[in-house]
Amino acid sequence: DQQVKQNSPSLSVQEGRISILNCDYTNSMFDYFLWYKKYPAEGPTFLISISSIKDKNEDGRFTVFLNKSAKHLSLHIVPSQPGDSAVYFCAASVTSYDKVIFGPGTSLSVIP
Amino acid sequence: KAGVTQTPRYLIKTRGQQVTLSCSPISGHRSVSWYQQTPGQGLQFLFEYFSETQRNKGNFPGRFSGRQFSNSRSEMNVSTLELGDSALYLCASSWDGTNTGELFFGEGSRLTVL
Numbered sequence: 652d653q654q655v656k657q658n659s660p661s662l663s664v665q666e667g668r669i670s671i672l673n674c675d676y677t678n679s680m681f682d683y684f685l686w687y688k689k690y691p692a693e694g695p696t697f698l699i700s701i702s703s704i705k706d707k708n709e710d711g712r713f714t715v716f717l718n719k720s721a722k723h724l725s726l727h728i729v730p731s732q733p734g735d736s737a738v739y740f741c742a743a744s745v746t747s748y749d750k751v752i753f754g755p756g757t758s759l760s761v762i763p
Numbered sequence: 764k765a766g767v768t769q770t771p772r773y774l775i776k777t778r779g780q781q782v783t784l785s786c787s788p789i790s791g792h793r794s795v796s797w798y799q800q801t802p803g804q805g806l807q808f809l810f811e812y813f814s815e816t817q818r819n820k821g822n823f824p825g826r827f828s829g830r831q832f833s834n835s836r837s838e839m840n841v842s843t844l845e846l847g848d849s850a851l852y853l854c855a856s857s858w859d860g861t862n863t864g865e866l867f868f869g870e871g872s873r874l875t876v877l
Contacts, residue, residue: 694868
């Protein structure tokens with residue numbers, strides 16, 4: 652039973668346009684959400700996070716939106732750059748020292 | 764500050780063998796988590812150690828085990844290897860295991876079981 656879902660295995664976007672990566676979760680106890688980026692042959696690196704008390708968090712070109720009622724979050728990258736081409740993992744956890752659960756990932760390709 | 768170091772980076776084993784993977788966390792980090800990455804499955808949580816104690820455990824069979832030493836270094840062991848154990852095994856550390864913060868990942872150990 653996958654608690655964190657990323658239904659789009661891949662996404663292609665033109666350079667300069669917006670990339671929107673989606674994530675759905677089933678566990679209503681999750682109260683912290685994170686996005687990680689992974690390049691081939693490297694470990695995932697943290698990108699941005701949001702707690703359940705917020706509905707938006709922004710960091711430069713990256714913005715994460717959280718819709719708790721829909722159990723849905725999305726990552727917006729504006730403008731997209733070729734260097735953003737990577738696999739993006741959505742992750743979630745219940746605070747108080749619980750494990751971090753990852754989704755299956757979405758492979759983003761930004762076309763120059 | 765050195766990052767998370769995993770050894771070995773690549774290894775090939777045959778079915779029935781056992782394997783031990785090592786992870787050195789970032790200095791000062793006390794929590795170490797292990798994940799298995801396979802195509803299409805994302806990162807599957809194996810277990811998490813904090814101060815030498817297993818604090819969280821995923822849904823993997825007992826063939827998968829781990830431990831953490833007093834210096835926070837961690838090892839994971841897989842016994843009686845199966846073909847399906849072929850995967851990238853990732854280790855991540857964090858300063859105190861609070862999962863409101865980021866995990867710092869190593870580059871992984873790529874295991875191939877023949």
